[in-house]
Amino acid sequence: MGRHSHDRDDSRTVVRLFTGLANDVEEEWLSKMDADGWRLAGRGWAWYMFTRRPVGERSTERPIYRMDFWPQSSGHMDDYIAIASDAGWEHVVAYNGWHYFRQRDGASEFPEVLSDRESQVAKYRRVLRAAAVLWTPASIIMLINLSRLNRTAATGLVQRIYVAGWWGSAAVLVLMGCQMIRMWVLLRRLEKRYQKL
Amino acid sequence: MACRTGETQLPDVYSQAEQYVPLTESTYLIMLSLIRPMHGYGVMQEIKELTGGVVRLGPGTMYGALTALKERGMIEPVESAEPVDAAGRGRQRKEYVLTALGREVLRLEQARLQKLADIGREVMEYGSAQS
Incomplete structure (x- = not known):
């Protein structure tokens, strides 16, 4: 989908309609895509952009994705992103109040963004x-x-x-x-x- | 309004504090860590250490609690001059500390938990509460 000769093996766009309400299913799907070699890079209204994960990097594990929702407080999201980054979570993309985090390679921290x-x-x-x-x-x-x-x-x-x-x-x-x-x-x-x- | 000798006017925090008790376990531990100024990830590590790894906080829970505590005036940001980020990424971590209200809420909660624990121990050791 949307292929160009120079990037056909490096990036991919997948059409998928998630409303965010089934975020547990969405997290699982993103994790599976990553395990298959496609790393989340961005999202739009009904589509997801993935980039090809470099070969050899994290081939065995299944990386954890977690979504959190903060609709209005975008001004303070920097705090969240900083704390998450310290705790081993990469902030991948923000879309419509949804924030996508991916646990970094080798991060041994708690595998949940929300722990209680x-x-x-x-x-x-x-x-x-x-x-x-x-x-x-x-x-x-x-x-x-x-x-x-x-x-x-x-x-x-x-x-x-x-x-x-x-x-x-x-x-x-x-x-x-x-x-x-x-x-x-x-x-x-x-x-x-x-x-x- | 008039202050009598040897008696200071009761600050508003004492009447405000009660409505926030009891706290959740996470919030209690976060407030306990914020007796001295600390940034978010520092609190997460402190709690892990305090509880011997039994309680682990996620960054989302941490952020949600900080936001709620800030909104209710129980913690406030601290101006810190030194960059906390050792990796040199130049991003400064915001530090927080308990306000007077926060300290009072924490004191109330600690006393409540202490009382419950004391009663529990007395009943289990002697079969009934002693006092």
Whole structure:
């Protein structure tokens, strides 16, 4: 995808739609890509850029990727990045409040960015709040447009594009809704386990 | 407002401090480390040492706790002249220390934990609390 003659073996772009809500699955995927020789270098709306890991470097291990979410406090992220760097985590990329960390080669530190349940719960809450703020008005707009969709006869090209766009957006919103429910279940489970102790 | 002799006005921190207790284990240990000025990674190492490696903090937990403590006025940044980064990357590490409120919260929490531990030991050793 997007290949040029000079970089076809060194870089790669993979289209993949992750909303961030299934960040545990995403972390696993990035880790597997790295183990296969493709190191995360950047990301866009629905695609990920990878660069080829130099041969011989870290061939046996499976590097750990961790994502954390801090929507507004970008001003203080330098502190986070500095602490993470000291603790053996490389800040790979920031996208829409999501921060991707990769544990450095040979770093013997604790293999988690978030080490206690309280901070994991806090992260899930930040993610769910941001997702709800995005999802709720978007869904309302979609419902308003649904009635308009039914009234319009999909004959012309413009209407067809409109209808296709509506269904595409609806699919993304349904996916997001399911993932929000999944994350909420995970959050409840974390909190319940905490209450029991 | 008037100060009587031999009695200073109670600072606001005493009434504020109670709402923050109990602390989480991580926050308690972080505050304990910040009795003296220290930067984030220093705190992580200090906690590892204090607990003999039993409690290990991740950088995200560390950052989240520092942010929350700063917001609530329990810690404050310290101006440090010397660059902490030995690798010479020129990046300065921000150091923090407990404020008066932070020290009071830590004192309350330590006393609470002490009391619980004392009661626990008395009950387990003598079958009932002694006092």
